[in-house]
Amino acid sequence: MLITLVAGARPNFMKIAPIIHAIKKAQNNGTPIMYRLVHTGQHYDKKMSSDFFEQLNIPEPDINLECGGGTQAEQTAAIMVKFEKELLNNRPNLVIVVGDVTSTMACTITAKKLCIDVAHVEAGIRSGDMTMPEEINRIVTDSICDHFYTTSNYANELLRKQQVSENKIHFVGNTMIDTLYHNLHKTIQPDFWNQYQLTNKNYFLITLHRPSNVDNPEKLNSLLKEIMLATSDYPVIFPVHPRTKHIIDQLEIQYERLIMIDPQPYLQFIYLVQHTKGVITDSGGITEEATVLQIPCITLRNSTERPETITMGTNELIGDDMEKMHQCIQLILQNKWKKGTVPPLWDGKTAERIVENIAKNYLQKKVAIKETL
Structure with missing residues (x-):
């Protein structure tokens, strides 16, 4: 099985990094799962050097689409054109998008038009502010993707209200927090x-x-x-x-x-x-x-x-x-700030749950189908 992981900005890589680690762990346990890391280049960052990927303990992207700059429309179009070529050359079983940047939306549309399944990590979150480009990206992505990996019960409930099937909603936690826990001893x-x-x-x-x-x-x-x-x-x-x-x-x-x-x-x-x-x-x-x-x-x-x-x-x-x-x-x-608690499943194991769910939905089902033939 081949998964395409999409990132368009620095925070995306922090959400993708634990998924890469979980895939590698699954590979070591014999799960036949591979990945290809695609950087759309949406946000140019001169500090996005080898040191950045070394800090996150992930390899540099397999490809950089170099789609930085331009208006929202120009950037969306550039990402779609170049990502389509990437998918045609390296067709995966599943595309994973994270967060809510332009790349998230553009790559989701492109994959779905090629009849490739898309999983959205951090699905179902909403601000209610339609002046934010990110809100448009969230709504469009969640309207057409196939699997919804959520960070909270708020997101679960919103997706249910939008008639998303229960078997497509996967409450797994927060991969950003996986990265935080993984690196706290290395700050x-x-x-x-x-x-x-x-x-x-x-x-x-x-x-x-x-x-x-x-x-x-x-x-x-x-x-x-x-x-x-x-x-x-x-x-x-x-x-x-x-x-x-x-x-x-x-x-x-x-x-x-x-x-x-x-x-x-x-x-x-x-x-x-x-x-x-x-x-x-x-x-x-x-x-x-x-x-x-x-x-x-x-x-x-x-x-x-x-x-x-x-x-x-x-x-x-x-x-x-x-x-x-x-x-x-x-x-x-005055040290009188409220005492908070950590939301459910923000425990550093989110990415493992995501990869386990993918294996269940794409690998185990294939095995079951073969056994019935």
Whole structure:
């Protein structure tokens, strides 16, 4: 059996990595399952070097489709054209897509038009915000894929409401958390740690990348100002995306406590999350990691596709309410933040359950059919 694994951006590889490890484990146990790793090149990242794949303990992709740049439509079209050629040259039994980037949707459509089954890892999550390209990608992918590997009961219920057959919904957990658990003992202290005299729980960590937060210079300036006012005299670590940094440079933002750094490799970034006083973010994935690590997390969005990080975890959704942000940061500073729990099946064994399910659906059924002939 051949599986094509699709990734289009750095977070996708963190979700794919444990699946690769689980496939290799299955191979060692005699399961006839192979994989081909396809990078669509959707997000160009100069830091996507051999060190990145070495940190995740996975091989470099079998092919990079090099579909970076362009508008949403141009990128979708480029991925579909090149991925179709890849599938025609290396036709798999199953395509696995993860997350909600453009590659997820584009590769799902392409595979289904070639009558190839598609499994969606992280299926069924929704923010309800149709202004987010990711929401469109989730809806389209889940409307045509064949297997739905879910991270939460919220996702299960949503899929049931959309009349997805029960035998297609597989509640397995969260592969992003598999990667987190697998690497916790290997996290690396960043090079700048001693330079800025950082210590455990003596700094805040912020990440901002949503267009609604960073594309408007006035909005970004205001956000950073309020964050700096609220965080007392604590250093604030800010890994800055190059596009965001260009806007910040234009604003000539300068705060003595604001430490702007390049985006960090995975092991260094998780080290920063592990040891921070609190996270202020607009990312979904970091809210999951913060929940598992029991780190207070404030999300600058009006909606989330990961409600379990709020109802069970350490995350709070505040939108644009700066007064609420000040209140939340005060709770963190006073060590009065809510105590969260880890959602069910976020136990580091998600990928093993996925591969076991694939073997059951594609290999065991074939054996059963042969035996009846």
